[in-house]
Amino acid sequence: MGGKHYLPLTDEDRREMLAEIGVSSVEDLFSDIPREVRLQRELELPSPLSEYEAFKHLNELASKNKHFNNCVSFMGAGVYDHFIPAVIKHITGRSEFYTSYTPYQPEISQGVLQAIFEYQTMICQLTGMEVANASMYDGGTAVAEGAVMGCGATRRSKVLVSRSVSPLYRAVLDNYFNSRGLEVEEIPIKDGYTDRSELENKMGDDIATVILQQPNFFGLVEDMEGIADMVHGHKAVLLVSADPLSLPLLQAPSEYGADIVVGEGQGLGVPASFGGPLLGIMAAKSKFVRQMPGRIAGETVDSEGNRGYVLTLQTREQHIRREKAPSNICSNEALVALGAAVYMAAMGPQGMREVAEQCLQKAAYARESITALKGYDDVYAGSTFKEFTVTVPGDPAELNKKLLEKNILGGVDLAPFYPELKNAMLFAVTEKRTKEEIDTLVRELEGWK
Amino acid sequence: MRKSKALLFEMSRPGRRGYSLPSNDVPEKSLDELLPRKAQRSEPLELPELSEVGVVRHYTELSTRNFGVDTGFYPLGSCTMKYNPKINEEVAVLPGFAFMHPCQPEETTQGALELLYNFEQGLKELTAMDRFTMQPAAGAHGELTGLMVIQAYHRSRGDHNRNKVLIPLSAHGTNPATVSMAGYEVVQIPCDDRGLVDLDALKEAVDETTAALMLTNPSTLGLFEEEIIPMAKAVHEVGGLLYYDGANLNAIMGYTRPGDMGFDVVHLNIHKTLSTPHGGGGPGSGPVGVKERLIPFLPVPLVSKEEDRFYLDYDVPETIGKMHSFYGNFGVAIKAYTYMRMMGAEGLKEASTDAVINANYLMSLLKKTYYVPYDRICKHEFIVSAKPEKKKGAGAGDIAKALLDRNFHPPTVYFPLIVDEALMIEPNDTEAKETLDAFAATMEQIAKDIDEDAEKVAHGPYNTVVGRLDEVRAVRNPVLIWQKDKE
Incomplete structure (x- = not known):
């Protein structure tokens, strides 16, 4: 039987309907498909499962995975184990929301x-910022499309991206730009930060967009002081990829002159879901709105003067x-953006600040405790928010394997992204981590090698 | 009935809280010790302050001001608004899926990789393709991925002069937008009187600058491109490739497959054909499948299997790179995979059969009252033109508003562009005959209303929470965020 109960037509319905259509069989409805391309057999798919069998099967697959509920995670690199208030899934689970299409009929x-x-x-x-869109796919595509916005606004075709921007986002950026014949040049890093003098050297009147990340990939x-002035001096656009959960504490990008702000919004109450669906944030100063991609909702009134909302500026x-x-x-x-909105509304300014402060404090505590161990050192000195990098005394994959025995998801190995960084890991510490969990991690690290 | 709904910001009260967090249990340092003063936010964060119940009531009320498939019939053409099975929602939030980090060691992600691998096997069989990437997060993203793969293929052969992509005039607007995004030029191919791609015009247009033909089959007119074999031949003969836009795959599952029709690249909208919800505008998912010779160009990583082990495979020699930060919308793939497993081969074919029966049945009812410009057997959808009604004073958009008053979601309007006053109607496979009968009766009543008082119909809707909204004003005087001082 499987999922056929999703199909309400009965055999009698079908007979009546075919009669009304004026054909004698279902086959007549498919006679326009040339015989040469017709599938002459049935599809070969596993036999159908009933609802309960499907649940059992999916539950078995899910139970083969480790996850944040049975492990303690210190993984980051753009996706984090932040606290998700229960209200979110109850709101996003309302089917008037989740079973609707794009709001074409306001x-x-x-x-x-x-x-x-x-x-x-x-x-x-x-x-x-002054305008934001309804969302992009994820942080990576938001960076790429934001960079394109800068090209559109300046009518230039080359962008500079700091090597401290997430390598995952840079990979998407490279791909988007390569295909349409636009150019990306990398700004090297110095001690983990964007190399300011290299940026100034590379800057010129041919540059459309300068792309930075705050906090950067290394945490x-x-x-940011003075960068926007320099960029604007060349009539270029400053794009910043920001962690929204850092913003209650860190300067709003507007304060240091950013023109376009993008970012990964997964921290705003979005389940990590093995890396998707995520949430691409995109906001800008209002003068860039015509170049902004994606849906934008705007306020208007109805025929009686009641306030209402529509998708607007659709000529873009x-x-x-x-x-x-x-x-x-x-x-x-x-729907992910809806969840993020519920998160921000529920947390409010105080809750979001508390989350940010706890990330900052707990990550600082973890960093200090780990780097106090023999064999573990800062890769880069300097202030970090919720992530930090440390060199470890051996192969990060081996270390993670050992941590897994204690149900700890360790750090992210940096070597695949930065080949020069051997035996270096990126750890993330969110507000969910307790002192005890951090101390356990530190003990395990201490006992390794 | 009519009333505006207060915004979150207008309900905010200082000091109100809607959250509960554990207290910080690590030794605390001063903020200045941890963050340079100049990097700290100077302006306080302005977000609304609400209680938890306040938040819940706000969004619950908003949900009552929204129409979904669970509310009623949603025949939005080309969007395939079929029922979204509830079991899909249940399994996608299992902690073993929902709370996985994308960088977890492979031995902790075997269940997720197995799911993606098996889902891919199903998609390959459904489409006659040889390999799939799950990275594209939506159909449009899939189109871009597909064209990038095509571009990389041509470039790898030193074939640098192919700068054009051919698109029929009936195509969805994303196709031309995607073509530009991939750095190609658009060449529009006209349709003939039957509504099908004009084969002679296509033959005329193809040459050694042709990178690809992008085609939706069945088309947005709901018609199967019967001449697909000569079309494919014409494009392949000049060295071009065929791209299949899977928006309308719901019509042909188990009957024919894009790979068998000669297509080289396919994207699927699994939020259409494979029943995953559209979420009010996403998340979707747009897996891209390719024939053997294009596999080396797919985005990394792919999901591969070696003996009993599943792994993320970065060994794709000429990969275009990455399309997504991680592996695409895994959470959506879970739902589509579940649907596919429950439907099986027979169920999927039956879904297509019923989608086509429903569309033809509804067309035969509606053509008693309305003008159907392409009056022939259709596939999953068909077009009504409200040109005659427009002459009486109420066009396609007005008919749509009249449907809102009668608790139906309207069809897609003013699309495809090649039909004046188009209403694009796709009833899909999960609707009962009675629903179609009721819809047809309502459409007939609206036609009568137009005959009697077109002016009244042109000013609807009347029973909705807000009246017809002034879209021109929204553009001329854009108000895109709430601002405190403006109230």
């Missing part, structure tokens, strides 16, 4: 549209501008 989509409008507002409150807080978008659209994005991560 009068019956005010729920999603107002939620997007509120989400846009809260993203702007966090970043200090370090970059010194693919379904109107077709090949002249700044991006092809249509479906985004709307």
